[in-house]
Amino acid sequence: AYETILYEQDGGVLTITLNRPDKLNAVTDTMLHELRDAFKQAKRDESVRAVILTGAGRGFCAGQDLASVKERDPSAGGFSYGEHLRHTYNPLILQMRELPKPIIAAVNGVAAGAGMSLALACDLRLAADTASFLQAFIKIGLVPDSGSTWFLQRLVGPTRAMELMLRGTRISAQEALDYGILNRVVPADSLMDEARALAAELAAAPTKAIGYIKRLADFAATHTLAETLEYEADMQELAGRTADHAEGLQAFLEKRAPTFQGR
Numbered sequence: 710a711y712e713t714i715l716y717e718q719d720g721g722v723l724t725i726t727l728n729r730p731d732k733l734n735a736v737t738d739t740m741l742h743e744l745r746d747a748f749k750q751a752k753r754d755e756s757v758r759a760v761i762l763t764g765a766g767r768g769f770c771a772g773q774d775l776a777s778v779k780e781r782d783p784s785a786g787g788f789s790y791g792e793h794l795r796h797t798y799n800p801l802i803l804q805m806r807e808l809p810k811p812i813i814a815a816v817n818g819v820a821a822g823a824g825m826s827l828a829l830a831c832d833l834r835l836a837a838d839t840a841s842f843l844q845a846f847i848k849i850g851l852v853p854d855s856g857s858t859w860f861l862q863r864l865v866g867p868t869r870a871m872e873l874m875l876r877g878t879r880i881s882a883q884e885a886l887d888y889g890i891l892n893r894v895v896p897a898d899s900l901m902d903e904a905r906a907l908a909a910e911l912a913a914a915p916t917k918a919i920g921y922i923k924r925l926a927d928f929a930a931t932h933t934l935a936e937t938l939e940y941e942a943d944m945q946e947l948a949g950r951t952a953d954h955a956e957g958l959q960a961f962l963e964k965r966a967p968t969f970q971g972r
């Protein structure tokens with residue numbers, strides 16, 4: 710069992726809940742370790758076909774736990790900031806992007822600093838109407854990390870991204886929706902029902918193809934059209950060999966609903 714997160718599976722849907730509600734789920738080293746373990750487990754376990762990432766209590770995640778930073782004294786063998794990122798957040802963010810299954814952020818409250826980065830690293834984002842977002846880093850003289858500089862400008866464009874990063878302005882869920890950060894804003898009390906319904910839909914979808922789509926989307930973001938067309942052909946080659954494609958094709962020809970197994 711984990712100390713700082715909850716790991717709960719229902720059918721094909723795994724829900725990972727950041728669970729330090731008194732501190733708005735601020736991220737400690739234990740939480741980073743447990744999140745990496747949880748995503749490793751989610752990858753390994755074939756019965757997991759969609760993941761929800763959410764927070765307990767009134768916050769989604771307040772970013773790095775600032776109370777524990779002081780304990781990381783480099784002169785006493787602790788990590789410096791750069792080393793810390795390289796050993797903890799960076800591999801976690803890559804693990805999320807490389808997970809060949811969809812991750813839905815159910816943003817239940819404030820998402821600040823690396824907490825916002827965690828939401829941005831998910832594939833789809835739903836938020837409660839009471840949620841908010843801030844690139845808090847600048848407020849304490851740091852730079853956006855955990856992928857925020859990469860994700861944010863792709864989602865909102867460079868103009869808005871730069872202002873959010875330079876000012877650390879707190880924006881509402883509605884503003885985040887208007888900016889293109891969110892897929893949907895829903896009333897706070899229906900957030901988890903909405904997230905579970907979406908996750909259940911994705912968990913019943915052709916999981917392998919979803920994994921290939923994630924790879925393609927991230928590839929396309931940094932490659933030329935010609936390179937991307939080539940990579941699409943590679944991924945289609947793989948998708949075309951899956952049992953779920955055979956089932957999808959067969960079901961279409963037989964005019965019935967397909968049953969995808971995630972293989």
Ligand code: T3D
Pocket residue numbers: 731732733735736771772773774775776789790791793794819821822823824845846848849851854
């Ligand atoms: O190498 C590295 O690790 C570098 C990595 C950096 C990554 C980062 O994420 S840097 C950015 C870190 N995060 C922040 O700077 C955000 C700090 N928090 C806030 O600005 C505010 O708490 C919020 C705007 C997020 C929410 O404000 P509000 O008024 O709703 O709540 P609050 O009263 O400030 O917080 C409630 C409690 O959570 C409070 O504890 P208390 O006094 O009741 O015992 C507060 O101290 C605690 N808390 C909130 N954020 C953090 C935190 N404790 C530790 N670390 C936090 N980040």
